[in-house]
Amino acid sequence: MADCMVFHTQIASIMEVLANAAVAEICKLVDDDYAVFRLEISESQKQNRALRRKLQIQELKVARGRADRTMRERVLDSRPSSVKILDQFRGMGRGGRHLTGGHRSFVKPAGHNTWRDDQPITVHEGSGTSTQHFIMIESAEAAGPGVKQERSEGGEDPRHSRDIQTGSATGVAPPVATAEPNTTPAQPRTQCSITEVSGTPNAALKSETDTETLTGLGQLGCPPAPRSENLLYGSPRMVLSHQDSGDSLQAGNDQSCSYATETPGDMPVGLDTQTNPMRGEINLYSSSVYSEGHLEKKEVIVVDEVKVEGDAPLTWNVDETHLREGHSLGNTSDFLDYNVVTHSPLLTFRDRDPVSTSMAPSDSHGRVLFDQVLNSNKRNRAKGKGGGAISGNSKEKRFLCMFCNKAFSCPQKVEIHQRVHTGEKPFSCTQCHMRFAQACTLKRHQRVHTGEKPYSCTQCHMRFAQAGNLKMHLKVHTGERSSDI
DNA sequence: CTGGGGATGGGGCCC
DNA sequence: AGGGCCCCATCCCCA
Numbered sequence: 001m002a003d004c005m006v007f008h009t010q011i012a013s014i015m016e017v018l019a020n021a022a023v024a025e026i027c028k029l030v031d032d033d034y035a036v037f038r039l040e041i042s043e044s045q046k047q048n049r050a051l052r053r054k055l056q057i058q059e060l061k062v063a064r065g066r067a068d069r070t071m072r073e074r075v076l077d078s079r080p081s082s083v084k085i086l087d088q089f090r091g092m093g094r095g096g097r098h099l100t101g102g103h104r105s106f107v108k109p110a111g112h113n114t115w116r117d118d119q120p121i122t123v124h125e126g127s128g129t130s131t132q133h134f135i136m137i138e139s140a141e142a143a144g145p146g147v148k149q150e151r152s153e154g155g156e157d158p159r160h161s162r163d164i165q166t167g168s169a170t171g172v173a174p175p176v177a178t179a180e181p182n183t184t185p186a187q188p189r190t191q192c193s194i195t196e197v198s199g200t201p202n203a204a205l206k207s208e209t210d211t212e213t214l215t216g217l218g219q220l221g222c223p224p225a226p227r228s229e230n231l232l233y234g235s236p237r238m239v240l241s242h243q244d245s246g247d248s249l250q251a252g253n254d255q256s257c258s259y260a261t262e263t264p265g266d267m268p269v270g271l272d273t274q275t276n277p278m279r280g281e282i283n284l285y286s287s288s289v290y291s292e293g294h295l296e297k298k299e300v301i302v303v304d305e306v307k308v309e310g311d312a313p314l315t316w317n318v319d320e321t322h323l324r325e326g327h328s329l330g331n332t333s334d335f336l337d338y339n340v341v342t343h344s345p346l347l348t349f350r351d352r353d354p355v356s357t358s359m360a361p362s363d364s365h366g367r368v369l370f371d372q373v374l375n376s377n378k379r380n381r382a383k384g385k386g387g388g389a390i391s392g393n394s395k396e397k398r399f400l401c402m403f404c405n406k407a408f409s410c411p412q413k414v415e416i417h418q419r420v421h422t423g424e425k426p427f428s429c430t431q432c433h434m435r436f437a438q439a440c441t442l443k444r445h446q447r448v449h450t451g452e453k454p455y456s457c458t459q460c461h462m463r464f465a466q467a468g469n470l471k472m473h474l475k476v477h478t479g480e481r482s483s484d485i
Numbered sequence: 486c487t488g489g490g491g492a493t494g495g496g497g498c499c500c
Numbered sequence: 501a502g503g504g505c506c507c508c509a510t511c512c513c514c515a
Contacts, residue, residue, distance in 0.1 A: 406496095410501060413496090420495070434493090440504055441493070448492075462490085468507065469490065476489070 399414045400407050403421040408414045416438060419425065425435035427442040431449045436442040444466065447453070453463035455470035459477040464470040 408496095412502060417496080437494075440506095441495085443504085445493075464490080466492075467505090468509095469492080471507085473490075 398407070399409065399411050401414050401418050401421070403418060406417060408417060419437040425437050427437070427439050428435040429442060429445060429449070431446070434442075434445060436445060447465040453465045455464040455467050456462070457464070457470060457473055457477070459474070462470075462473055464473060
């Protein structure tokens with residue numbers, strides 16, 4: 001019995017020793033693994049810290065850039081001119097009497113444009129001399145196999161004179177006109193296109209990350225414009241070609257009118273940033289002050305098709321090959337920025353190689369501006385005659401206004417239309433200082449001075465200078481008028 | 486305040 | 501393609 005007890009005791013002690021040994025071994029293993037684990041964790045943490053630092057540096061860079069941009073915009077904004085944005089959109093005629101007029105509703109969600117897959121984008125420069133940024137939509141059948149570039153050197157219209165008014169407005173000169181200083185230097189005629197067709201094959205955007213090509217304006221053979229850093233700021237994918245034609249044209253012979261590309265006196269002299277409306281932000285600003293002084297640029301984005309989709313982010317589809325061929329995405333990317341400033345639609349190019357999906361943030365200024373543009377768009381569509389810019393009529397109206405996407409049948413129509421957005425009024429009356437966006441409007445206006453009233457009422461002796469007014473007058477006889485008002 | 490004329494802005498259509 | 505004309509909407513001014 002005693003032996004049995006001793007045996008059990010020995011077994012128990014052995015078991016205990018074994019258990020202790022096992023526990024010790026386990027603990028050792030755990031400790032080893034834990035140490036390794038700790039080491040790995042610490043390394044990961046180090047990496048995390050490094051990445052975080054990088055991120056912070058990047059954010060700092062971005063913030064600095066934004067602050068810089070904001071400062072620039074504030075400087076431009078604080079100009080004494082107070083060229084009201086609305087004035088620009090209202091055309092500055094008659095002291096902006098339209099401010100409360102028919103274009104009251106200014107906020108409208110932007111159209112959501114989506115650029116379709118496999119649709120190459122071609123940028124080509126239109127003819128003429130006026131500033132023009134518009135988008136040409138090419139239907140599948142119209143686009144043809146290869147996207148071509150067109151550049152009509154477009155001899156400058158002799159009427160495009162830089163008729164700088166010499167102030168001292170007489171008669172019914174609008175306030176803006178009277179405020180024009182006669183010392184406003186003519187802006188350099190800068191022809192800026194996102195595609196330099198006539199050479200400079202280097203001006204190509206190779207890929208999204210090919211920032212070397214993009215920032216190397218010098219390589220393009222085109223000297224950067226003043227403040228050219230703006231051209232690239234925030235939009236490294238941009239490729240610009242700048243061309244200073246520097247020609248000054250003589251006024252036409254028409255004594256009654258001149259084609260004046262005037263810079264409103266209240267426009268800041270150093271508004272060279274506007275000479276490049278390709279940047280989104282600049283573009284936005286251009287919507288307000290991009291005015292008579294800058295009519296020489298033509299930028300065209302040819303897009304095979306534009307599609308409107310609900311709230312889906314807009315997508316650009318870029319054919320890389322076209323980019324290699326000297327097409328630049330600069331404008332498209334600006335267009336992106338521009339649209340980002342809208343109420344939400346993100347316009348991006350989509351393709352085999354997505355080019356850009358990141359949008360620059362906007363400020364309230366830009367938002368307001370774009371609201372106005374949108375309003376114009378809304379109004380245009382509300383008018384309904386032509387339908388939306390991206391209506392089924394796109395087969396014929398392939399040229400889009402890049403401000404409001406309204407479609408037109410030819411680039412010149414777009415050019416004229418875009419004066420709504422830019423405030424450009426190249427036609428000035430020499431008898432007063434009224435200026436007009438269209439030649440025919442000037443011609444009609446000149447009846448005010450000539451007293452010509454070719455429209456006479458058959459019911460009474462009244463005569464009118466405009467057919468519309470006669471028609472309105474006729475309603476008096478028919479009893480229609482009073483009920484209208 | 487209202488009605489009517491004068492005038493401009495802007496788009497569509499035609500040549 | 502480009503210019504011109506027409507039309508409509510709208511605003512301003514005045515009696």
